[in-house]
Amino acid sequence: MKRDKHLHFRWNHAMSYHKTWNFAIGERESGKSVDSWFLIWNAFHYHNRPSIVLRRRTADITSAYIEDTANVLNKFLEEPIQLLYMKGDIKQGIVDVKLGKAGVDYGWREVQQLPTFFRVISLSTPMNRIKSLFLKDVKYMFNDEFICNLRAGEKYLTADEFFLIKEIYTTYNREASTPIRIIAAGNPYSVYTPLFMGLGVDTSKLKPGAFIVGPNYVIDCFKVSDELKKIILANNPMYEFDDSYRRYAFSGEAINDQNIRIQKTEPKGFKLKFVFKMGKDFISVHRGEGSDFKFWVCKHKSDWVSKVGKRRKIIVFNFGDMIEGAVKFNPDMIVSLAQLKSAMDKREVTFNCIDAQYMLEDIYSMI
Numbered sequence: 001m002k003r004d005k006h007l008h009f010r011w012n013h014a015m016s017y018h019k020t021w022n023f024a025i026g027e028r029e030s031g032k033s034v035d036s037w038f039l040i041w042n043a044f045h046y047h048n049r050p051s052i053v054l055r056r057r058t059a060d061i062t063s064a065y066i067e068d069t070a071n072v073l074n075k076f077l078e079e080p081i082q083l084l085y086m087k088g089d090i091k092q093g094i095v096d097v098k099l100g101k102a103g104v105d106y107g108w109r110e111v112q113q114l115p116t117f118f119r120v121i122s123l124s125t126p127m128n129r130i131k132s133l134f135l136k137d138v139k140y141m142f143n144d145e146f147i148c149n150l151r152a153g154e155k156y157l158t159a160d161e162f163f164l165i166k167e168i169y170t171t172y173n174r175e176a177s178t179p180i181r182i183i184a185a186g187n188p189y190s191v192y193t194p195l196f197m198g199l200g201v202d203t204s205k206l207k208p209g210a211f212i213v214g215p216n217y218v219i220d221c222f223k224v225s226d227e228l229k230k231i232i233l234a235n236n237p238m239y240e241f242d243d244s245y246r247r248y249a250f251s252g253e254a255i256n257d258q259n260i261r262i263q264k265t266e267p268k269g270f271k272l273k274f275v276f277k278m279g280k281d282f283i284s285v286h287r288g289e290g291s292d293f294k295f296w297v298c299k300h301k302s303d304w305v306s307k308v309g310k311r312r313k314i315i316v317f318n319f320g321d322m323i324e325g326a327v328k329f330n331p332d333m334i335v336s337l338a339q340l341k342s343a344m345d346k347r348e349v350t351f352n353c354i355d356a357q358y359m360l361e362d363i364y365s366m367i
Helices: 032-047 063-074 087-092 108-113 127-132 161-173 194-199 226-235 243-251 302-307 338-345 354-364
Strands: 021-026 051-055 081-084 094-101 116-122 140-144 181-186 211-213 217-222 271-278 281-287 295-300 314-316 326-328 349-351
Touching: 021 032, 021 194, 032 051, 032 063, 032 116, 032 140, 032 181, 051 161, 063 081, 087 094, 127 161, 140 161, 161 194, 271 354, 281 302, 281 354, 295 354, 338 349, 338 354, 349 354
Parallel strands: 021 181, 021 217, 051 116, 051 140, 140 181, 271 314, 295 349, 314 326
Antiparallel strands: 081 094, 094 116, 211 217, 271 281, 281 295
16 A cells, blocks of 8 residues: 555554554544554455444445545555445445455446455444344444534434444454454544443543543544644645634644533532433532532433432433433423523533533433
8 A cells, every 4th residue: 555654643553552442533634534444454455354334324324435435545555446335235224345346347246246345334223133144253343433513413323322332343243353443533523422421531631642541442632743734734725714623623622612611520509409310321410609600510420329319319311211219301390490401501501521511412402
């Protein structure tokens, strides 16, 4: 492959720690996705091992996406390739993509006989369908664009994405000769993601240039060099037009998080008012009179519930979250939550972490 040696992002450093979860967060055009495809290509070309490519929704799996992947690889390969697949499989949410030589006309029977280069799976596909299709010796699971731009209208799945990926991993890892490595690349719209929540990542440490090693994960917050900045600006003058976009694109700042009011410790004189349960996490809402805010909202892990008084009701929104002391949310509770909603409208709420803000936003429309 024809590649530069030092300018763009490389997975080498993160992969040397041999962790299951490997994340790359950084500026656009830094090469995160490209180097991920290099890993997938090398696994198949040199070791005959296919990979899994995860997409959030079935609508995200398109002919254009697969063809663009071929175009990316062909920029660097000495012998051009084409990617082959059965177009009827796209609407099913699972597509096996085969590798062929560019310019060769393959019949559908020939395509079926080719080994699978990678399998694209929609996370919204029923799990029993995913588990029913066998694929031996998977090397990587690649989750591109794992961070949603919530302020632009993108949404995470209602189902727990962290749980779904673990289920898929377990299914294919049974038939792998070595443990599958998960690689995930994203732009720094926000440090709030279901994957970081599930792994218990301290998102306050995620800054441009940071390199975080956890119990079973590595996070590389890659920052481009000045030399690469000049090249990108020469090819894309749009980076110069919008200051907020430049901060996001070149400084690696999570621009969607900049206006969230963070206070890590509980303000003096505030008292616990409400407790919400969302999945395995809890949100406590504390009421008081600060200088310019009325509520402090705190996210807690699952073991926190043992510290809550047994007379305290825990509000849940799904029957699957019901535990002892929990009550299902109903319209009668709206009046008691009106002050909290009003405070959110007026930006009179502070949070112990960024995750707490986004979790409260998720339930805003219901309260």
